[in-house]
Amino acid sequence: MSLEQFDKEIYDLTQKELQRQSDHLEMIASENFTLPEVMEAMGCVLTNKYAEGYPAKRYYGGCEFVDEIENLAIKRCKELFACNFANVQPNSGSQANQGVYMALLNPGDKILGMDLSHGGHLTHGAKVSSSGKIYESFFYGVELDGRINYDRVLDIAKIVRPKMIVCGASAYARVIDFAKFREIADEVGALLFADIAHIAGLVAGKEHPSPFPHAHVVSSTTHKTLRGPRGGIIMTNDEELAKKINSAIFPGIQGGPLMHVIAAKAVGFKFNLSSEWKIYANQVVKNAKKLAEVLMNRGFKLVSDGTDNHLVLMSFLDREFSGKDADLALGNAGITANKNTVPGETRSAFVTSGLRLGTPALTARGFKEKELELVGNKIADVLSDIGNTNLQARIKEELKELASKFIIYEKAIF
């Protein structure tokens, strides 16, 4: 029996979601379109298997094939990021980060991460996250120019004396200088943990410097710029740290690994290792630079005045409207993005004065600079006349027409 016959409610909603993904322009910087082959692996019999433990060290029988699958995923992950050890079991980026902390810290230890409101991540010590409850968290941020000032980070690190420095961001448009972070970590005797969830696909495509050999430990998601299945990974070159990380993930915080997702991670890594990947990663950055150029030419302020990576962060500190208003207006015009705080923020985190826009998903659909120029101008049109709902409706139709020329999936279920 098909899903359609067995559960029409879920089937119909899945079809609606396919239609939404097809008609709208997806510009949330952390979202992407994975490969049909990755989805095929996620929807297979591997979901039936319990495999607590690690390859050749399982607590269940019948693991001979899932062992081979996990070993392949590990091998490809290590090759991709040129590192010695990889754990491919984390169910998400947040659980990967939780595993890193559990492996390398004791409750109450000090961590120094990037402030969430400056572009960091909840799991980098935010007080509402377990990373900010179990550990004593301190923060660095960006300057008013939107960039990390590494001298300032060093000053803070010297005062805080953290056991771990966390680098990596969710809304930072500039290159992260891992070598500089390592110098700072060494100077204060801290471990350096790089969370490359946002930029991993660019690192894999050599469009962003690698965190290795600088970071002691590196985590990532596999579904953002990497375009694999939703999940997490942890990597290191240090065998002792690798052992601690493995124990922290299982049995520390997870039980049976999601073997179907681990297989899908391996499929994703195969794509990331292909020559096609470099072209994709390069185009993601070219598209973001084009978007930045158009928006700035149309008079909009971008945090750090441009981008080096896959995203741009618009600032509306000089405008009457908020990030929330912009998010809603663009949503009405068929563009999905997200409101974001900006340096010097004057509004609440629910309202904000910024908007984060990313190019990974549009690039996956085949958009190039020509299309990004058009999309950038449509964004500027909407925001220049933000109360004009007729204009938003018209642009929505125009963009739907554009989107229909870049179909990425023929069906919703693989």
Ligand code: DSN
């Ligand atoms: N939710 C992700 C993002 O949007 O950046 C981070 O986990």
